[in-house]
Amino acid sequence: MKKLFLALIAVSLWSGVNAQNIAPFKAGDRIAFVGNSITDGGHYHSYIWLYYMTHFPDRRITCFNKGIGGDVIGQIAYRLDEDVLTTKPTVLTLTWGMNDTGYFEWYGDDTNGFITKRLADSYKTYAEVVDKLKKLPNIRKILIGTSPYDETTKFTTKNIYPHKSEALEKVVEHQKESAKANNWGFVDFYHPMEKINLEEQKKDSTFSLTPNDRIHPDNDGHLVMAYLFLKAQGLAGKPVADIEINASAKKLDKSVNCQISNIAGTNNSVSFNYLANSLPYPLDTIPRGWGNHKKQSDALNVVPFMKDFDREILSVKNLKSGNYNLFIDDELMGNFSASQFADGINMAEITTTPQYQQAIQIREMNEERWDIERRLRNYEWMEYDFLKDKGMLYKDSNAAMDSVKKYSAKNPFVNGNKDNYSRARYKSVRDAWQKEMNVLVDEIYAVNKPKTRRIKITAVK
Numbered sequence: 001m002k003k004l005f006l007a008l009i010a011v012s013l014w015s016g017v018n019a020q021n022i023a024p025f026k027a028g029d030r031i032a033f034v035g036n037s038i039t040d041g042g043h044y045h046s047y048i049w050l051y052y053m054t055h056f057p058d059r060r061i062t063c064f065n066k067g068i069g070g071d072v073i074g075q076i077a078y079r080l081d082e083d084v085l086t087t088k089p090t091v092l093t094l095t096w097g098m099n100d101t102g103y104f105e106w107y108g109d110d111t112n113g114f115i116t117k118r119l120a121d122s123y124k125t126y127a128e129v130v131d132k133l134k135k136l137p138n139i140r141k142i143l144i145g146t147s148p149y150d151e152t153t154k155f156t157t158k159n160i161y162p163h164k165s166e167a168l169e170k171v172v173e174h175q176k177e178s179a180k181a182n183n184w185g186f187v188d189f190y191h192p193m194e195k196i197n198l199e200e201q202k203k204d205s206t207f208s209l210t211p212n213d214r215i216h217p218d219n220d221g222h223l224v225m226a227y228l229f230l231k232a233q234g235l236a237g238k239p240v241a242d243i244e245i246n247a248s249a250k251k252l253d254k255s256v257n258c259q260i261s262n263i264a265g266t267n268n269s270v271s272f273n274y275l276a277n278s279l280p281y282p283l284d285t286i287p288r289g290w291g292n293h294k295k296q297s298d299a300l301n302v303v304p305f306m307k308d309f310d311r312e313i314l315s316v317k318n319l320k321s322g323n324y325n326l327f328i329d330d331e332l333m334g335n336f337s338a339s340q341f342a343d344g345i346n347m348a349e350i351t352t353t354p355q356y357q358q359a360i361q362i363r364e365m366n367e368e369r370w371d372i373e374r375r376l377r378n379y380e381w382m383e384y385d386f387l388k389d390k391g392m393l394y395k396d397s398n399a400a401m402d403s404v405k406k407y408s409a410k411n412p413f414v415n416g417n418k419d420n421y422s423r424a425r426y427k428s429v430r431d432a433w434q435k436e437m438n439v440l441v442d443e444i445y446a447v448n449k450p451k452t453r454r455i456k457i458t459a460v461k
Contacts, residue, residue, distance in 0.1 A: 022142060022185040022232040025052060025091065029061045032089035034076060036099055038147055039067025040377050041289065043219060046370045047226035047296070051309065053366065054279040054359050055240065057448040062441070064089065065373050068381050070413075072100045074125045079384050080132065092133070095144035095189075096126070097171035098215060106161045115167050123174060130178060142185035145172035147217050147225060148194045152201055153208035161214075165194075187232045189225050193217075196224065196302045209302075211294065218294035219287060220302070227303045240312035240348055241276040247457075248318040268459035270316060275452040280348035281310045282359040288367065306348065312355075315344035316457055327456040329354050335460060354453055362448050369440045372433050378417050379424035386414055396425035 025031060033045040049063040066084045068075065073096045084092070100122040105114055133141055149165045172190045179186035193209050200207040208214065209221035217225065230236070242256035245263065247270045252260050258276040265271060283305075284296035299305060314326075319338040326333045326345070333350050347353055351360075382404065387393055392400045401422065408415035423429050 022187060022229075022234070023140075024233045024235060025059070025061045027059045027061070029091050030064070030087060030089045031061060031091040031093065032064045032066045032084050032087055033093050034080075034084055035067040035093075035095040035144070035146075036071040036076075037067065037069030038098060038216060039065065039095060040069045040381070041374070042067070042217060042225075043222040043289065043296070043370065044217075044225035044229070046366055047223055048229055050363060050366050051226065051230055051235075051281055053362050053444055053448050054281050055235075055238070055309075057277075057279065057445070057450065060445050065370075065377055067377065068384055070099055070381075070385055072096065073122050073129065075384060077125055077129045077132075078388075079380075080129065083380060083384070085136075089139055091140045091142065093142040093144050093187075094129075095146050096122075097146045097168055097175070098149065100171060101149075101164055101167040103161055103164075106164060111163075119167065119170065122171070126174075126178070130182065134182065140185070141179075141182070142187065143175045143179045144229075145175055145186070145188040145190040147189045147210065147221060148197065150194075150197055150208045150210045150214045152198065153211070153214065154201070154205035155208055155211055156214075159214070185232075187229050189228055192228055193221065193224060200302060212291055216291075218292045218298075219284065219289065219296045220294045220298035223283075223296045223299035223305065224303055227299070227305050227309070230309060236308035238309075240278045240280050240310065241274075242311065242313045242315075243274070244315040244317065244344075245270060245272065246318055247316050253317070254315075268320065269457060270319075271454065271456035273452050274455050276312070276355065276450045279359040279362070279448060279450055280312050280353075280356050281305075282351075282356060282363040283310075284363065284367075306346065310348045311346055312348040313344045314341070314347055314455070316341040318342075319457070320459070323460040324457050325460055327458070328453050330454070330456075341457065355450060358447065358451070362444050365440045365444050369437050369444075372437050372440075375420055375424060375433060376430060378420045379430065382414070382417050382421045382424075386411075396427075401425065 033039050039045065045063050045065060049061070052059060052061055064087050068079070076096055100118065102115055102118060105111065105118070133139070146168065149161065149168055151159045151162065151165045169190065172188065176186050176188065197207065197209055209224060210217050212218065239257055241258035242254060243258060243260060244254035246253050247265065250263050250265045250270065252263060257278060258274060261273045263270070263272040287293055287295055319341055321338050323335055323337050324341060325335055331354070333353055336345055348356065350356065383393055386407070387395065387400055387403070390403055392403065404414060404418055404421055408418045
């Protein structure tokens with residue numbers, strides 16, 4: 001029943017994605033993910049990159065977090081040249097709208113009039129961004145309809161910004177039409193995630209993909225976002241590997257995205273060499289990031305990620321009935337029946353395999369890289385969302401530090417970034433952080449190459 005439900009959800013999700021030629025990234029691509037705090041503090045872009053790191057180990061790309069918390073489209077437009085285009089992206093994704101649709105403005109005397117004018121101003125500024133991007137034909141553009149504001153969850157007693165989601169949906173529609181008019185890519189996070197929220201809330205009224213404040217997705221929400229993006233790129237159904245062995249004939253019937261050699265066996269065993277072109281995707285099972293409580297793997301409850309993106313299938317036909325041990329590199333991986341082997345074992349679900357353990361190393365290095373990049377994004381927040389208004393953009397002087405200290409007493413956002421800025425204002429420190437990230441990425445692409453494994457299946461005596 002659960003499998004049927006997930007299949008139905010998958011169809012529903014796909015109907016919410018606008019497939020306007022969202023081609024997969026190619027080797028050498030430099031992708032700038034531009035947005036607000038959902039991008040800045042979130043994981044969806046790092047999850048997308050982790051998929052490429054593991055599934056396409058020879059297709060090296062570079063992803064940049066170019067989000068800043070609190071940004072509206074006007075702030076994104078202001079920093080586009082200095083903060084984004086200086087990275088020389090070949091692909092640029094852009095999402096905005098959560099902050100443009102207001103917060104406490106919803107409690108004014110003329111809320112509808114205020115929000116209507118605010119959106120009109122945002123659309124005008126966005127049109128200027130479009131004009132700028134149209135003059136950059138060497139950059140592929142992908143617009144992303146933001147994740148939703150969840151008005152329906154009952155995890156708290158009050159929806160503090162009623163009707164905000166209606167305004168946000170208008171922004172998403174505006175972006176979709178803009179993508180169509182300019183022949184740009186478009187991926188809709190808003191509607192599929194909203195559908196998931198509504199479906200899950202029928203069973204649990206407190207469920208939400210944005211559980212902390214109705215605005216920011218937790219880790220499971222970010223994997224849903226990565227899932228939607230990768231699906232829009234047409235990557236669903238591309239297996240880590242798909243192997244079918246005829247045990248009685250000791251021959252290979254099928255091998256997809258892998259090489260099989262040296263098949264051997266006896267009456268109650270079969271063994272072979274296995275070299276995949278990909279590694280399994282290493283799902284995280286602990287919460288990551290400040291303020292988050294959900295795990296990345298929690299997303300498996302609402303989207304068929306394993307089915308679409310993490311299938312490492314080992315099928316062995318014509319084994320005699322009974323139970324069999326699965327060994328990889330002489331290490332026991334589990335015990336399965338002949339019928340289970342005939343149906344196919346998804347080795348990507350076995351977290352102790354050598355290839356999965358290899359992938360975990362990549363995940364942990366990618367998480368370390370993400371954490372360092374967050375320090376740099378917090379520095380950019382201080383520059384653009386605080387020091388710019390003081391006339392001290394990129395001054396990084398003692399006077400700038402004094403201003404940060406002064407305002408931190410009454411501004412919780414400045415206070416939260418004060419310690420980070422005290423280090424990041426020195427260029428040598430920022431350069432060191434960048435070098436550390438570069439080393440991590442180099443190491444990831446050095447260790448992410450699949451290795452030949454010896455697989456052996458023997459009858460349990």
